[in-house]
Amino acid sequence: MKVPAPLVRLWHRLGSPRWFFETTAPWLPWLLGLGVVLLGAGAFWGLALAPADYLQGNSFRIIYVHVPAAILAQSCYMLMGTCGVVLLVWRMKLADMVLEAAAPIGASFTALALITGAVWGKPTWGTWWAWDARVTSMLILLFLYLGIIGLRQALARPEAAGRACAILAIVGLVNIPIIKYSVDWWLTLHQPSTFKLTEKPAMPPSMWIPLLLSVLGFYALFVWSVLQSTRVVVLERERRTAWVQNFVTEQGSKP
Amino acid sequence: MKIPGLFWGQFRRDGALALRQPGELANPLAFFVLVITLFPLGVSPESAVLAPLAAGVLWIAALLSTLLGLEGLFRRDRDEGTLEQLVLHGDPLVFAVLARLLVHWLGTGLPLTLLAPVLGAMLALPEEARWPVTAGLALGTPILVLLGGVGAALTVSLRSGGVLLALLVLPLFIPVLILGVSVAELAVAGLPTAPVLAWLGAGAALALVTAPFAIAGALSIAVETG
Amino acid sequence: MNFESFSAFLTMGGHGPYVWSCYGLTLLVLLFNGLAPGRRKRRFLREQGARQRRQEPPQEHT
Numbered sequence: 001m002k003v004p005a006p007l008v009r010l011w012h013r014l015g016s017p018r019w020f021f022e023t024t025a026p027w028l029p030w031l032l033g034l035g036v037v038l039l040g041a042g043a044f045w046g047l048a049l050a051p052a053d054y055l056q057g058n059s060f061r062i063i064y065v066h067v068p069a070a071i072l073a074q075s076c077y078m079l080m081g082t083c084g085v086v087l088l089v090w091r092m093k094l095a096d097m098v099l100e101a102a103a104p105i106g107a108s109f110t111a112l113a114l115i116t117g118a119v120w121g122k123p124t125w126g127t128w129w130a131w132d133a134r135v136t137s138m139l140i141l142l143f144l145y146l147g148i149i150g151l152r153q154a155l156a157r158p159e160a161a162g163r164a165c166a167i168l169a170i171v172g173l174v175n176i177p178i179i180k181y182s183v184d185w186w187l188t189l190h191q192p193s194t195f196k197l198t199e200k201p202a203m204p205p206s207m208w209i210p211l212l213l214s215v216l217g218f219y220a221l222f223v224w225s226v227l228q229s230t231r232v233v234v235l236e237r238e239r240r241t242a243w244v245q246n247f248v249t250e251q252g253s254k255p
Numbered sequence: 256m257k258i259p260g261l262f263w264g265q266f267r268r269d270g271a272l273a274l275r276q277p278g279e280l281a282n283p284l285a286f287f288v289l290v291i292t293l294f295p296l297g298v299s300p301e302s303a304v305l306a307p308l309a310a311g312v313l314w315i316a317a318l319l320s321t322l323l324g325l326e327g328l329f330r331r332d333r334d335e336g337t338l339e340q341l342v343l344h345g346d347p348l349v350f351a352v353l354a355r356l357l358v359h360w361l362g363t364g365l366p367l368t369l370l371a372p373v374l375g376a377m378l379a380l381p382e383e384a385r386w387p388v389t390a391g392l393a394l395g396t397p398i399l400v401l402l403g404g405v406g407a408a409l410t411v412s413l414r415s416g417g418v419l420l421a422l423l424v425l426p427l428f429i430p431v432l433i434l435g436v437s438v439a440e441l442a443v444a445g446l447p448t449a450p451v452l453a454w455l456g457a458g459a460a461l462a463l464v465t466a467p468f469a470i471a472g473a474l475s476i477a478v479e480t481g
Numbered sequence: 482m483n484f485e486s487f488s489a490f491l492t493m494g495g496h497g498p499y500v501w502s503c504y505g506l507t508l509l510v511l512l513f514n515g516l517a518p519g520r521r522k523r524r525f526l527r528e529q530g531a532r533q534r535r536q537e538p539p540q541e542h543t
Contacts, residue, residue: 032515039511043504048490051483058493061500065507088472105514112510116503123499143426150419151409160480164409167473168423171405174465175427178458182430186437221511228518232525239529252530 014094017234018243024227031224039217045210053207062120064210068218070113070134073141074176076106076222080148081173084166094230096162097237099169100152101229105222107145114138133187137180144172158237261346265354273362280362287320287367291374302379309380310388310439317367317392318428321399324363325424326417328355328407329474338411342478348471356404356467364396384442387452391438394455395431401459401466402427408473431458 013019046064053060080102086095117135118128129135148165155161203211238244273280294312295305305312332338341351371389380388406424410416434455441448484490493500 047500047504049483052494057496059496059499061493061496062503065503069507069510101518108510108514112507115506119499119503123496140426140429143422147419147423147426150422154410154413154416154419157480160412160476163476163480164473167405167469167476168409171402171427171469175430178430179426182433186433189437189440221515225511225514225518228515229521232518232522235522235525235529239525244529245533248526248529248533251526 015092017094017097017238018241020094021231021234024231028224028227031220031227035217035220035224037217038213038220042210042212042214042217046207046214050207050210051204056124059120059123062116064214066113066116066120067211068215069109069116070138071215072218072222073106073110073113073138075219076102076109077141077144077169077173077176079226080106080169084169084173087162087166088170093237094234096158096166097230097233098226099162099165101233102226103145103149103152103165105225105229107142107149109222110138110142110145114142131187133184136183136187140179140183141176144176148172259346259350261341261344262350262354265341265351266358269355269358270361273358283320283324283363284366284370286323287316287370288374290316290319291378294378305379306381309375309378310384310436312378313371313375313380313388313392314395314432314435317371317396318399318425318432320367321363321396321403322421322424324359325403325407326410326420328359328404329411333411333477338474339478342475348474349467352404352467352470352474356400356470359404360397360400364392364400368392368396380439381443383445384439387438387442387448388435390448390452391435391455394452394459395435397459398431398455398462399428401462402431404470405466405473408470408477411474412477431455434458 013023042064046061050061052058080099083095083099083102086092087099114135117138121130122128148168151168152161152165155164235244235247239248291312294308298304298308329338332341341348344351368389371392372385375385375388403424406420406427409423410420413419434451438448438451438455441451491497491501
């Protein structure tokens with residue numbers, strides 16, 4: 001298979017944290033702006049314009065933050081698993097830096113999805129917590145995130161921590177579908193499916209367009225946060241290089 | 256395929272070491288029995304209350320006692336430098352890992368499985384579930400040891416990695432727990448348990464061919480960077 | 482507009498506390514994720530700057 005030349009060039013450039021640091025700097029304001037506009041539009045539409053759900057009333061409006069958070073929680077873990085593979089196979093330093101930066105952000109989105117789900121459950125199911133299949137899988141995902149964060153903090157040497165976290169992220173990624181299917185199967189064995197929240201046959205466009213907007217907005221803000229965080233990790237890890245030291249001196253001479 | 260000498264050498268050495276200290280071998284088992292004793296005292300000694308819980312209690316106790324034995328799985332090798340020798344050895348590290356895990360399972364998972372019918376009777380486990388649950392444990396405990404080995408290898412260089420190890424490993428144990436307990440439910444309901452046992456067997460096969468590589472990778476990271 | 486008045490928008494037919502607390506929490510999480518790297522970066526610049534000044538003291542005395 002022949003890989004197109006520009007992709008190969010991009011791949012080699014990604015091997016340089018400095019290139020990453022300098023290239024992504026101008027992206028940040030655009031990502032932030034895009035995220036704020038998309039999420040703002042989605043949230044306003046969802047909160048004020050979308051019609052109330054015929055069963056759940058206005059509490060369904062939580063969907064516009066709950067579902068994006070849950071989607072991002074899963075996407076972020078996939079990103080980390082991919083970074084783990086890239087780190088172990090190609091030894092790309094940048095992958096480890098993204099792995100470090102993304103973990104707490106993914107954990108925060110997972111916790112957000114769980115908490116908003118619980119708050120949504122109170123008026124809808126009449127209880128804060130139900131052992132619903134999605135809820136349970138999300139809780140286990142949170143534990144997987146906490147494990148990766150804990151492992152990184154426990155291992156003092158960055159290189160050892162990076163590769164160990166990469167292995168753990170890959171093991172987790174392989175296990176996520178297994179966990180998800182086993183939990184799904186177990187809980188459907190036990191409960192009648194009265195607790196299904198999001199399985200509506202069809203949502204009118206006035207409900208799903210804002211959802212799409214806020215999911216896209218969440219993605220933009222997620223990339224914004226991860227890029228920012230990765231850039232700081234780049235500086236910390238590369239602090240012995242001349243370019244970082246020059247950068248620090250430049251920043252220090254600014255008022 | 257010829258099994259390299261590293262496997263048999265490691266197997267004999269670990270076996271001899273384990274037999275020389277039977278007390279260490281018995282500790283996780285004693286813990287297993289102890290946890291199971293706590294349930295009738297903590298919940299209720301009534302068999303009507305215990306019967307529906309029995310399979311779950313057996314499995315959770317098995318999970319915890321497996322976890323208890325994991326921390327020391329590679330620790331001593333690392334402290335005395337044997338691990339470095341194994342990484343540098345000509346034969347792949349995977350074989351030494353497999354031998355170590357096999358000995359570990361023979362010392363913990365297997366006796367635990369053999370004890371399960373007796374303890375199940377003490378917990379009023381319904382009779383029709385007794386053998387399916389035992390079969391489930393026989394297939395499931397190797398998965399626990401294999402997955403747990405990954406966690407043990409990742410935390411081998413930590414002084415006190417016990418709590419972190421639990422955090423890393425317990426979420427991965429969940430599918431095994433679910434399948435193992437559902438075997439009992441199906442048996443009690445008079446449904447066939449073979450499909451779920453087959454899933455456990457498939458899980459064990461999958462773990463057997465993948466986990467040793469993850470363990471070997473994690474151990475060589477610990478040696479190279481430690 | 483789906484709501485008749487602003488107060489109806491705030492109370493959301495009794496579901497107001499649930500809805501607004503979720504949106505508020507989301508805002509907090511997004512803000513935290515966005516601002517935390519900035520704090521970490523400023524700390525790094527301060528500490529690394531001090532480290533570099535220690536290593537190569539200024540040539541000319543003023």
